[in-house]
Every structure is written in structure tokens, then in C-alpha cells.
Amino acid sequence: MTELRQAALSQIPTPRTPPDEAEPLRAALRRTPLTRIPVDGAVVVARPTAATDRDQIGDLHLRCSDTTRYHRYHCGLRQPTASMLDHMTDRAQGLYLAVHEPEGQMVGLCGLAFTRSPRTAELGLLVADAWQGRGIGRAVCELLLASATTAGYARVMAHVVAENRRVVAFAAGLGARPTASGDPCVVSMVFELDAHGGGPV
Numbered sequence: 001m002t003e004l005r006q007a008a009l010s011q012i013p014t015p016r017t018p019p020d021e022a023e024p025l026r027a028a029l030r031r032t033p034l035t036r037i038p039v040d041g042a043v044v045v046a047r048p049t050a051a052t053d054r055d056q057i058g059d060l061h062l063r064c065s066d067t068t069r070y071h072r073y074h075c076g077l078r079q080p081t082a083s084m085l086d087h088m089t090d091r092a093q094g095l096y097l098a099v100h101e102p103e104g105q106m107v108g109l110c111g112l113a114f115t116r117s118p119r120t121a122e123l124g125l126l127v128a129d130a131w132q133g134r135g136i137g138r139a140v141c142e143l144l145l146a147s148a149t150t151a152g153y154a155r156v157m158a159h160v161v162a163e164n165r166r167v168v169a170f171a172a173g174l175g176a177r178p179t180a181s182g183d184p185c186v187v188s189m190v191f192e193l194d195a196h197g198g199g200p201v
């Protein structure tokens, strides 16, 4: 290349890569630590998932009723597919917390998936039937909302089967407002978060 051509090329402004708005929020969310949660008569541990959790996640799903799995995935899925397992164990795609009872068995998997919108995350909750109604879902949901708020997320969405009225009411009680999802059978519950760390508003 001639010196003249090099000089001409150096005059062309290099397009600037837009800063990745999502990454600092995702990195902050990934710092959510292992948390011990006292629930009705026991202390459970919620900790971020790892690639080695795939078998335990599969086993957790087999211990859930058809209704619980339907409410979580909106279809008759018995086990997560390989790509869903990737998603639930890959910190590049979200923050999932595995919940363990005192003997070590995985009894819940609750998480926030990153979305295309940098400041919005999608909430998914699953607690094995034998452990439902003891406060795990509420405690882990509050933990995830607090982590998302601290990380700087503006919004968390949960897509709930409309017939799942207890969970619609539960989310509304935590401050979410129902919005149309485009599917008449699904309600999108939207938590608008307080950017100053005060939890859902």
C-alpha cells in the first residue's frame, strides 16, 4: 500500500462500536451470591446454576406434576430440552438459581433470562410440588427482583398462564401489573423496578 493511500485511509473515520448497554447489567446480575433462605421449617440454599447441574435439573422436572410444568412452560413438556438446559446453566444467557433443601436435593429452579431489550429480564419460577406453599417461591422471587434492581434493570416480566390465577395474584401483590401478551391464554406480569435500588415500584 502506498503512503498516499495509507494517509487517505487514515482520514476515513472508523465506525464506533456502540457500547454494549446490556453487559454491565448482566455482569452485575451474575454477581448474585449463594443465599440461605429460611422457609417454613427449613433453611434452603439458592445458588447460581452451573453446567454440571443438567442431570439434577432434569430430575427436578421429573418430580414436578404435569400442572406445575404446564404452568412454567405453557405446554406439556416433561423435561427441558438440551437447548433449554444450556440456557438454564449458561450465565451468558441469564441468572438461574437452583434451590436445594437441607438434604441437598434440588427443589426449585428460578431465574431471570436476559432478553433482547438490555434493561428487561424475563422471570421464570419453578418449585417442586412437594415443596410448594412453604415460602420458597416468594423468597426467591423477591431475591431475583432485588438483584435485578441493584444491577440496574428497569423491568422484569413474567409470562403466566391466565388460568394460573394464584400466581397472577401473587405477582400483582409483589407490584407487577398485568399486560396483554398477544396470547389470550397468557398474561404478562410486568414489574417496573426502581432504578435507585428500592425494589419493585
Ligand SMILES: CC(C)(COP(=O)(O)OP(=O)(O)OC[C@H]1O[C@@H](n2cnc3c(N)ncnc32)[C@H](O)[C@@H]1OP(=O)(O)O)[C@@H](O)C(=O)NCCC(=O)NCCS
Pocket (backbone or CB within 6 Å): 067, 068, 069, 071, 072, 123, 124, 125, 126, 127, 128, 131, 132, 133, 134, 135, 136, 137, 138, 139, 158, 159, 160, 161, 164, 166, 167, 169, 170
Ligand atoms: C409459583 C411457584 C413458583 C410458587 O412457589 P412456592 O414455593 O409454592 O411459593 P410460596 O410458598 O412462596 O407462595 C407464593 C405464591 O405462590 C402461589 N402458590 C403457592 N403454592 C401453590 C400451589 N401449590 N399452586 C399454585 N400456586 C401456588 C401462591 O400464589 C402463593 O401466594 P399466596 O401464598 O399469597 O397464595 C410454584 O407454585 C410453582 O412452581 N408453580 C408452577 C410454575 C409457575 O406457575 N411458575 C410461575 C410462572 S413462570
